[in-house]
Amino acid sequence: MRLSHPRHQRVEELCQVAAICNDDARRRHDSIADRRCPERRRLSELRIGAPADLQHIYGPNAWRGSLKTSDKPTAARLAHAKLAEMHTEFERRRAELKPRTIPANAKLAEAIAEHLYRSILSDDDLNRAAGHPLAHIPLDPEDLGLTELSADLWERQEQVATAMHDYAEALASLVAMGDYGMTEDYAAMAAKEMGIPRVDWSVERVLLANVGRAMVQAYRDAAKRAQGDVIPTPPEPAKSTIAALATEAPGNTSGSGQTLRDVIPEWKARTRAKPNAIQRTEKALTLFEQAVGVLPLTALDKRVGARFLAFLMDSKVRGFGDSTAANHAAAVNALVNVAVKVDMMPKNPFDLAFEIKDAESRDAWTTEELALIFGAKEFTVPALAPVVRLVDPAAPAMVLRCLLFTGARVGELAQLATKDVQVRDGIAVMDLHRKNGTLKTDASDRYIPVAAGLETAGFLAFAEMRREAGERWLFPSLNRGGAVTPGDQFGKWFARFRETHGLPAGPLNGSHRFRHLMRSTLAGMGVGVETADALTGHAAIGSTGRTVYTAVPMSAVKAAVDRLTWPVSVPPWTAS
Template sequence: MSTIRKRAKPATFQKYLWLRGQIYWFRYGVPKRYQSVETRKIIQVSLKTSDIRHASLLAGKMRADLHAEWEGRLKGNPSAIAYQPDNLELMLAATETAYLRIQPKLEQLVRHKKLDTKVAYDGYLKTLRSSRDHYLRAKASEPLPIWLELADKQIQRRNWKLPKDSESYHSFVGMIAEAAIEVISVELAKREGSLGAEPTSLVVKSGLETKERSAEQGETILELFDRYAAYRLAEGRKREDGVAQDRKVIESFASFVGGKRSVGSITPIDIRNWRDTLAALPPTYRKAKAYEGLSMQDAAAKAKAIGAKSISPVTVNKYLSTVSPFLGWCVTNAYAERNPCDGLFFDVAKGKNPRPPFTAEQLRQIFSSPLFTGFLRNGKEHEPGIQKADDWRYWIPIVCFFTGARIGEIAQLRINDVQFEDGIPFLLIRHDEKTGQCTKSGFSRVVPIHSELQRIGFLSFVERQLKAAKGLRTSQLFPEIEVNERGHIGAKPSRFWRDYLERIGIKAGSDGLGAHSFRHTMADALRTAGYLDDEIEVALGHNQKTVTAGYGKVRQGTVKRINKMLENITTPDFVMNSLD
């Protein structure tokens, strides 16, 4: 019987991992760029571990190593997909082909001829002048065959798309000629007394600088990020969806400073320029047609020209908060000497756009609105009617109101997360990689089900869901909700709730109101009931960062203790009247 191969549960978001029996496998589709140098379409390798964190680490390293290997193959494979090089690549190739190729030959010639007599020395200088003048005449009239030959070899070796009748081809040949003339000119200047002579040609200066800044094989910005991400996943400091979002920022950063650039060559000036370009961009420029196909620099320039609203300094700092830890890791692992982000964050306070709590009047409007009293039809939940919902649309905001839990924490509930202890029903808000459930703190916690929430029929709803799931208690409590492309299960209800608040006239623009406002409302209600913030953080599941919190295995906040806190909250009568 063949072994059944099944993918790791989608909710774990482990993109390259497949579960085969109890062992994780690395499974990766070969990107189009490398299909000409890799016969396999899919790479499948057993990671020989059942530990998902260890598997994540191995998968990250394996992916980085494969990319490094494929890049190496591309350099020597003429059948690889050809591409158009940029100007810096042409200058680098011309410098390597002519300047750096001729330079050691001149040194060898000097050693061979032993220029220890005036006659020999003058003869050498005459040869240099003659060669330089010959090259200058050829450059001004018709290229030398050797330059054309060198250009053709480089184009073939590097797999460039550079037709011989193109302007770029002729420009490349001209760069090779300029680099050849420059190496002779520098050598001649040194022999005539200017011992510190350096190249003045833009081609050679740019080529040498690019070579100095180019990353070693396997150590480009994105390759190092993959290693960094693998370590963070293995350490449990990052989740797969978080890594995916971080990679988008790093890809944008790498595109800005140069994808093949070494991290050690990135300077604070590069970071400042990237930061200031970000600060000039509109919030959603990538989705706007007006900026379609534009680079970051061009999009920023266009936005400035038309006076478009730009992203806030707080948001720019979020981007920097993605790049800085990565570059800090590069310093720790000896890929760079310093973190160029240090000192370049905007000096702005966090939380400039906090999530406000709902006022009493807003709560009155919410719970007397059509979603809770009767709406027209699906898609028109904000318009009055006789239809009522018995699904996530109705129950998630209500549960958020009575528990103060995050919307994603409620959306991810399974039926078996509704439990009892000492006769008190409660929700187990899980953080469990095996089931794909998570909390912001990284710990599971309990949230008692308020007596009023019981009274309006939440437990009966749970029983109905269990019956619909044919008794399978591990089924989702809200099966209509699926994770989005970022792996977030709370995205759909969050978006629905923001839109609903706008349609009933409570939310306006980016005022911060949303499902998270229920959490802030709960915090205020607990303060009003006489509880201190260190007690409230336990009820809300905030991460306790005290020394004592690190002792033992039992988390703070028993079901009985938190239940007492929640029951001491005064629930407005108008809420209960609307939900009766």
């Protein structure tokens, strides 16, 4: 079809000129034509979404690019060809990922138990050599019940030693009760490290008991090492011994063209990474590539590590503190360690440890700061709220009220749906569970009772108004979809709010300070740690009895939050 509009005719003329020019001129003129004719650009662009079961490899888009033609029939032919090519690749990937299993037997169980014991102690050796007690163990700190680590190296090591001991005892209780679910997960990771297919324990499930006991003993011994006990790490067995355990070996994972991004699927599988951990690692890898470029694994050496470390330590470039820089370094280092363990690299050449000198901590809000927050005009005259595009000022103002009376994370509150405000056993609650949204940890799954003060502040009336209006979300203007999460939408609003009202700026002065305020206030009221953990969604730390069996009644949490009083007046919400 010929184009008759004068501007389109000009595009055709440019394309004719481009046809007789060299390749660089052709690309330049094509770019001009694309800008002047969006239809042409859209015709040449193609995006192929990744299937849900392969998005952990590709991300949301398996392929995106230009077909380099403005001719519709040609574009259709090329698009179909590319789609067929990608579907062939999808099938190949699925075949590679299809789990292969071998039946369990006593010899195999013994080898896996020995591998797990050796692997856990070997990781502990690496921890001590690196001066970082959590860099190499296959656990999230919060899996150990550690939400905050001391800045002092000795205190931090003691924290980790105690937590690992408690973790070992909790595992021992599970094994003693015949609950082998976690043991089987560890056995699957061990099989992958050993280079053998996944083991089918369905017939010989009793063999998992020995594997579980070895795992428990390894964590007990790792904790004893912190007390000065000399416990050697067993030597690696011969590779031929491991190969004889399986009837078939998986494909070789080495390859000179692979990069750290190719390690991410392996890292996810080994660590059972949570969404927030995946996001942190992706961010760290992006910074790594920004600092040194996209390099194959074969090119990673001490000089590359030094360049990345220099980048992280340059405060003018990075825009964040030493603690954040150390977290990014640890995330990249963890990827390299996984690459070594799956034979994608022979060893880890990096030394990314450095001293943290500018660590800061959050404090609870002061009385004066609370007076500035809840005395602001946004609580009485919403129309005067600082403008953050498309955010209804009544929404973040109610979120602030909720933060004050719940100590919840802002992401948990901002994503609440109207159905999440419920009545259970006669108590009005907020339903915070993974089935309803994204939560940080397993301990975050909980119900939060609506405090008497929050009810007085109009929360239940606000929720009823949203429900009667047929709204899905409690705060629709914060839940607009896209890349910006509801919590981040609130964060943008609160940053402008603090700037407008003379409150401290910076990431350490955000909504998380309400959690510190809640914990310190509850402690001052004599509220037990178990009750405070149940309210704020912190993982319990301590004995098996506390971490496994203790459940705080909702009535006890409700009684605690109903006693909350604040030194400032909280303006109630009204429909007007």
